[in-house]
Amino acid sequence: MTTTKETVLEIDLKALKHNFEFLKSKINPNTKFLAVVKAFAYGSDAAIVANYLQELDVDYFAVAYTSEGVTLRNAGVTKPILVLHPQPVNFDTIIERCLEPSMYSNRVLDLFIACAEKHKQTNYPVHIKFNTGLNRIGFTKEDIDPILQKLDTTNSVKVSSLFSHLAASEDLNEKEFTINQINTFKNIAKQFNSKLNYTAFLHMCNTSGILNYPEAHFDMVRSGIGIYGFGNSKTLNKHFKPIATLKSTISQIHQLKTGDSLGYNRGFIATQNTKTATIPIGHADGIKRQYGKGNGFVIINNQKANIIGNVCMDMIMVDVTNIICKEGDEVIIFDQNNNAENLAETVQSISYELITAISQRIKRTVCR
Numbered sequence: 001m002t003t004t005k006e007t008v009l010e011i012d013l014k015a016l017k018h019n020f021e022f023l024k025s026k027i028n029p030n031t032k033f034l035a036v037v038k039a040f041a042y043g044s045d046a047a048i049v050a051n052y053l054q055e056l057d058v059d060y061f062a063v064a065y066t067s068e069g070v071t072l073r074n075a076g077v078t079k080p081i082l083v084l085h086p087q088p089v090n091f092d093t094i095i096e097r098c099l100e101p102s103m104y105s106n107r108v109l110d111l112f113i114a115c116a117e118k119h120k121q122t123n124y125p126v127h128i129k130f131n132t133g134l135n136r137i138g139f140t141k142e143d144i145d146p147i148l149q150k151l152d153t154t155n156s157v158k159v160s161s162l163f164s165h166l167a168a169s170e171d172l173n174e175k176e177f178t179i180n181q182i183n184t185f186k187n188i189a190k191q192f193n194s195k196l197n198y199t200a201f202l203h204m205c206n207t208s209g210i211l212n213y214p215e216a217h218f219d220m221v222r223s224g225i226g227i228y229g230f231g232n233s234k235t236l237n238k239h240f241k242p243i244a245t246l247k248s249t250i251s252q253i254h255q256l257k258t259g260d261s262l263g264y265n266r267g268f269i270a271t272q273n274t275k276t277a278t279i280p281i282g283h284a285d286g287i288k289r290q291y292g293k294g295n296g297f298v299i300i301n302n303q304k305a306n307i308i309g310n311v312c313m314d315m316i317m318v319d320v321t322n323i324i325c326k327e328g329d330e331v332i333i334f335d336q337n338n339n340a341e342n343l344a345e346t347v348q349s350i351s352y353e354l355i356t357a358i359s360q361r362i363k364r365t366v367c368r
């Protein structure tokens with residue numbers, strides 16, 4: 001008997017705890033643990049995940065944008081929250097909600113100092129981001145002295161930490177590049193800290209960095225995908241439990257005869273008698289069109305059912321010709337056994353993209 005009556009994303013807090021404890025077992029007890037809960041905690045539910053991790057005594061949180069930090073504060077999160085990619089238009093909000101911004105350019109640093117002075121702050125915590133090869137955001141080595149000169153002119157901000165981000169920590173073919181990034185960061189941090197009259201703490205590793213580069217854990221690690229249950233490799237995945245199960249139900253079953261077509265633009269034409277099941281989830285929910293035309297699949301009564309025809313906004317249709325099933329039966333889109341990475345791979349995507357795309361209109365439920 002199934003209890004799934006509509007499309008739901010179930011969040012398993014036991015799995016979350018398992019992943020957190022596994023990652024903690026990989027770091028030194030003094031190393032701080034930052035949980036990355038950006039993008040609705042990787043498509044799950046940021047308030048639920050962050051509040052639970054707060055109970056488990058995580059040290060820090062990170063989000064990408066200011067609005068995500070505000071959501072966490074409104075949900076009762078009291079631990080420090082690093083905003084990785086803030087925009088100056090939101091600096092007042094950052095200060096009002098006690099969020100800690102990443103400073104990634106001279107423009108951003110100047111504007112934040114001005115804002116902190118306007119708000120009469122002293123020693124407001126900021127985190128200096130260095131670009132060591134990802135070439136996305138961050139200061140370079142040449143910026144060290146100009147940053148320090150700016151900091152000398154004000155007591156409105158204080159550098160809590162220096163950090164950088166690895167470009168290919170999951171790809172061991174890029175080990176040389178990664179080790180070069182680590183050494184670049186070490187040199188920058190050493191120079192920077194030697195010129196401060198206090199010590200900023202250091203962090204660099206994301207999930208794959210934690211697993212593959214223990215020498216780069218420094219004072220804190222930042223994990224996102226790992227706490228949600230993925231290790232970015234088939235062998236490492238075994239140590240993790242995906243926290244999110246996306247499941248739905250069969251709305252209706254259709255019998256197509258040879259020559260009948262299915263869905264928009266007649267994306268599938270039956271070449272034999274075909275039984276199809278219609279499921280209430282579509283591209284507006286994150287199951288993008290690429291999963292159609294036989295690429296992606298769901299699980300019904302423990303069997304794979306291919307997604308056929310074009311993915312609609314609110315529905316997909318799957319081939320259940322050889323599956324014993326009926327309307328109202330449960331459909332698994334991904335769970336711990338048939339995980340999101342396996343489904344994402346069918347369209348040359350990655351777990352990150354699939355799980356963060358699950359729309360907010362899908363109900364979240366929690367199992368403890």
Ligand SMILES: *Cc1c(COP(=O)(O)O)cnc(C)c1O
Nearest residue numbers: 036165206207222223224225226
């Ligand atoms: C998203 C992000 C992370 C988390 O990366 P995972 O691979 O999900 O562990 C860490 N650091 C920064 C700067 C990020 O943007």
